[in-house]
Amino acid sequence: MAFTEFRPLDEKLLREYIKATPSLSSKIGNEFDDLTIKEVGDGNLNFVYIVVGTSGSIVIKQALEYIRCIGESWPMTRERAYFEALALKEHRQLCPDHVHEVYHFDRPMSLIGMRFLEPPHIILRKGLIAGIEYPLLAEHISEYMAKTLFCTSLLYRSTMEHKRAVAEFCGNVELCNHTARVVFSDPYRVSQYNHWTSPYLDRDVEAVREDNYLKIEIAELKSKFCERAQALIHGDLHTGSVMVTLDSTQVIDPEFAFYGPMGFDIGAFLGNLILACFAQDGHANQRNDRKVFGIVLQSYKEWILRTLEETWTLFHKKFTALWDQHKGGSGEAYIPEIYNNPEIQQLVQQKFMKDLFHDTLGFGAAKMIRRIVGVAHVEDFESIKDARKRAACEQAALEFAKMLLKERRKFQAMAEVVSAIPNLHL
């Protein structure tokens, strides 16, 4: 059975689809009687099925014509599945340890068949809320970011390859447009989709809309996001787009991928770690034994902050190591005949990494702000039941993010950023 045009799948159709698709049926042992199918799409956009067979499991993801969490009132092209599959393949080639395999892609059906990330893999955000330490997280995610960002930039690629790839991903404009709106616009204006912990944050939300300096800075970042084709970025690299176990880190869901500024990915990840950190104080209070849990949670906050700092430090190390390793290659940004002595090599790297650091802080802060006053919030805060406590955490995070966005150029190292994160006393 073949689908020649788009049909949203239900369980029955899915079963038929898999049966008719060797690249999928072979993964589950070609037995169809005992398949169990479970819809698990808890994300904002798509339908996701886990299909468990006798000798293996797969994941089937299908994009619909709108944003699932909002409904048909917010349409969104199904073509995002094409760009997700493309980015997964490209990123997996560059970083197979942290990007899962795509078994099958069907463009008319907007359907991707892919590896099932078996238990105990969970969404990193849930792990952070549960207070689990992931000792290899910084190592892994920095590896993913360094490899995917470096190798899709002009540091590694020729202008010809780069422009061809940029043109292809320009096709993912609807998703870029969506990001531009929810990250760089809606939080700074009145929008029907915005929400926040009211009434506690009412005044703060207004203050965001009235902060001229903040709005100048967000315009600069928006222009970078819309105009600067620096590397093939994931485009939505928050802690909900990463699945983890204690020894595995897998990046998922790159449907927002396009050629954009590197700092947007790094910032998304680090900004969401900072949000997790601010949320800890709210979680502490939710439990009764303030003292014991207070100590536990304090030490967990420290782990998050250590991970934040290590992620940047390791990223910096790996990224510049790739640069050194490939400096005689086909990358055209810094031609070796021109950047031909150790002094200038060091100078250009320092300048590049400093600019990237400031971009990272700016985008990270922007991602924090939008998760507090925009359309899509984070479970880290949402799971704090007491609205007053939640608001206190969010307010502190918002203040910090505003400061970071405006003052980012004053920071020289991630340790300084970590030191600037306040301890809340709720």
Add this chain to the structure above:
Amino acid sequence: MAFTEFRPLDEKLLREYIKATPSLSSKIGNEFDDLTIKEVGDGNLNFVYIVVGTSGSIVIKQALEYIRCIGESWPMTRERAYFEALALKEHRQLCPDHVHEVYHFDRPMSLIGMRFLEPPHIILRKGLIAGIEYPLLAEHISEYMAKTLFCTSLLYRSTMEHKRAVAEFCGNVELCNHTARVVFSDPYRVSQYNHWTSPYLDRDVEAVREDNYLKIEIAELKSKFCERAQALIHGDLHTGSVMVTLDSTQVIDPEFAFYGPMGFDIGAFLGNLILACFAQDGHANQRNDRKVFGIVLQSYKEWILRTLEETWTLFHKKFTALWDQHKGGSGEAYIPEIYNNPEIQQLVQQKFMKDLFHDTLGFGAAKMIRRIVGVAHVEDFESIKDARKRAACEQAALEFAKMLLKERRKFQAMAEVVSAIPNLHL
């Protein structure tokens, strides 16, 4: 007669081609016996024919598979003709007073049939060498730059329109690649195509290659050129790409067009004006009556410098006027609900124009440098017969350009740049 595949035209074939093409033959009165055809391509890249008929004239431009002035050793896609035609149509729609009409485009033949810019139109560069003042030049060229750059940017366009256009022009990558090489790379390394007034400039050429700070700055500009899709730029807007009379200014030859940084166009034009200015002192000396011509040429230099300053001032005025006029439109860079009070509107405009000013100075300086030590020189200097005098002018221009590239952020207004241009005493 129709050509189904590419054939380089000669006079005989061209005659047949026009006869078979109503959009062209109608322009020359549908008479073919008395046609006169003259090949006038004095540029670096293409064949250009002026075809004069009984009741009208046209220009036929055909691109070949290589760069004409270098030969078959430097291949260059014929597809540039497609992007030239596309840019001409787009820019003419935005600024019909200063962009000529395209009558006919034939993609397989890489052939454009267009308006003949009748005498006394001459190439601006030749007018500058001849010492002719063009009282409307600043007014006209600033109009062209303001309209084409503003209306193809996110200040005027939606993200959707913008990305679609960016993707299309990514196809012109070979031409971008060529520019990247000759402007941002070759002058800063040993290259077989580089040449300069030797032996006088030997040491200066070496100094360019050894100037770490200069090379850091050129890398930043190169990255903007390769990554930042800000507007549909002409891509080669020097004084040889503009035809003028005392009351007409027509921009020609946008085959290098793509979505790049606005400052690259403005800088190209202004940088070439500055080169013309430095060349004047060499021309002064070529004539015997130093005193009389000295005064004449001094006053001509002053006109060039006035034009330089006025071009920027008028561009600034027209560009921000367009911005004010369209601020409620579909442009998505600064959404009116966010940039919603006069103070912030002024702040964002000031910041935008300051950044654009510094980009303009940087790119302008880069274009000056490459015309002195790179592959393609300018007639302004080349027409100075005395090599020692020519070298003195070039050396002064090169020093100024290096300073401008490195110190551009210290300048606040074009008047300061003009004041910094030295008077040579040869």
